[in-house]
Amino acid sequence: MSADANFQPKIVVFACENSGWLAAEHAASLGLSYPERVELIKLPCSGKIDVIYFMKALEKSDGTMIMACQQENCKFLKGNVRAAQRVRQTQNLLKEIGIEEDRVGIFYLAANMGHKFVEIVQNFYDKMRELGPNPGKVIK
Amino acid sequence: MENNTRIGVFFCNCNGKITEKVDFEPIASEVKKLPKVEYVRESQNLCAHLEGELICKEITKNQLNRIVVVGCASAKEEGFFKEVLNKAGLNSHLLSMVNLREECCAVHEKSAKSAAKALELTKMGIARANNLEEVSFGEIPVNRTVLVIGGGLAGLETALETAARGFKVILIEKEDKLGGRLARVNSIIGVDHNPADLLEEKVKAVTSNPTIDVRTNTKLGDLDGNIGGFTAWFVKDGVETSVEVGAIVAATGVQTIFCPVKYGLGIADNVIGQMKLERLLADGKDFTHKRISIVIGKGTEAFNLPFVIAVKNALLLRKKFNATVNVFYTNIKVGGDNWEKMYTDARGAGVNFFKFEDNIEIVANNGEIIVNYEDPFLKGKMPGVFKVIADYIVIPEELVPAEGTDELAKILRLELGPASFFSVDNAHILPEMTSRDGIYLVGSCQSPCFANEVEISAKTVAEEIFQKLDADQVSTELTQPYVDATKCVVCLTCYRCCPHGAITIEHGEQFKNLYFSAAQMNPLACRRCGICASECPGKAIQLPDYTDDQILVQLEAMEVLP
């Protein structure tokens, strides 16, 4: 549990433009809402995610994730499988340097799942609140 | 241009939808302090037509060469602004869109936190703009010969349709003659042609067409290249020859496997497969007043072909030979044009339909076939086993892809889908497409289909090829990833992981590395997923619009909060 009850984590969401990115637009059109400190970066496919993107995101934020198309339903066949591997590689690195593995994750959803988008983001946010500030953040 | 970057930032308040949640002034004053930002403007509604012209003028007047639009970022608006850039003489890829409406205003209340987010998103967009690169168009020479593999109805139709659109066609068939499965079928529903006549007509049209080169006893041995520029190696009598083709259509069809053991039967003259029945009917065998049982079930339910054929032939046997026809089924699938009617007609004509679950036993006894059957509906009222005696029993064959389909799939670098048929790219969008552009599927090779469907597929594919390869040179935007040869160690990782087979290894002095070789992505085959770029161990690959720099600077522009 985080010591500071007012802690508001910052989260970087890498979003596949065929699923997560559109789901965020869908959430907006449904008038849903989620915490402010969640920021999206668009990728053409979840398979474009790179360990370096996650690591850089964790220099700046408390948690990061990739949003991918549903399993077995990637527009590019295997992108989401490769993304899951990237997440595992990043988790291994985090473990080595003593940062919680849960600060990086992969979530699957479809373009028309605005509600699911908000649920994923909110749950992840709550989890980061529990974990507390990321010790790896580089505060200049 | 790099030292001379001049960024223009255009805010759109989307008719108030944005400004009701965030104030632009504080953002604008922050943004103006950023290096290279030369121009900032706010508008009521940027995507209005007159605004487009105004933006054009401002771009020219202020010599802007990177444009940031802060408003919404949906695909439609992006298209609009890209056009504006084009009109202003700027490359349309020098545009960075910031999605303030959906990512901030629509989902957050007005507050200090949402104001901070709005500023940060804007800064990220500007940072990305700083790193944008132009993407040019290229003229790609393409080969306008189409290779059709398989000389069944599907292959014949495709050859005729593509030839009619001005392509040269090479049709290869592994057997010594054309025709495929349909040559052995007695009748085709939905087509008022006798199959033999239909085939003869098609074969004649194909063999007499000077632009169609038919090669029998020929198989594909190997394949290299991509859409517009494939090299195919044919094998005939152990001899290899190579040809250059621009597109490939697989039309290798199905094969049927007769398996009476599954029904507890052995091989006997009165145990007939559906395909065999077609043959017998075509050859004029007499079934007058015979008792015939037809069974469908036991795993043949995957496709609707066996159902429809069973109903078709039940009706025919009943009407033509006044036979006693009993159909035992687990399920009847007759979803298609007029098939439901055919089923009702069969019932009307006196064909009996019996539903069974697992409770069916078939025994051959002295030239008769006895079906012991328990009715699931009458079980409570009239318990016991019914005995139905017949002179013949008709069972469906297993429908499997043509022999060698897995081998062919490896050569074409395609995946196999359900039941090992060729896998379609997206069953809902274009069932004839594969994961590789330039390679298409027609007919039963993707799943057993009917003659009338073949014609539609063949036309669709011919039209698709026509659109892709409409001239000897096609102009295309070079949005495929590019490779820094000095970093490429020719490890083949990208070649193996590209889901669309769009990568080849090229050789030449221009590739400045130890091997004088590098991976190259084909602009016509690449679908811009970026998987290769993130898999390359040497970080040699960059995907335009999503280069590592363009992504990392966005993260760099973020503020770190405790």
Ligand SMILES: Cc1cc2nc3c(=O)[nH]c(=O)nc-3n(C[C@H](O)[C@H](O)[C@H](O)COP(=O)(O)OP(=O)(O)OC[C@H]3O[C@@H](n4cnc5c(N)ncnc54)[C@H](O)[C@@H]3O)c2cc1C
């Ligand atoms: C029992 C039965 C009854 C049917 N009844 C009807 C009906 O009533 N109505 C209807 O509309 N449809 C019916 N059909 C379906 C109809 O036959 C098919 O729609 C049609 O034949 C499909 O043609 P195709 O060209 O896709 O496949 P095929 O006819 O199987 O032709 C494929 C061809 O490709 C060749 N080939 C295979 N592999 C290779 C290779 N690697 N290299 C080169 N050549 C290769 C084969 O030798 C063959 O000539 C029936 C099918 C069956 C099995």
Ligand code: SF4
């Ligand atoms: S993955 Fe990278 S290093 Fe390997 S062949 Fe492809 S471009 Fe070259």
Ligand code: SF4
């Ligand atoms: S971007 Fe995707 S489709 Fe294009 S070459 Fe790379 S892996 Fe293949």
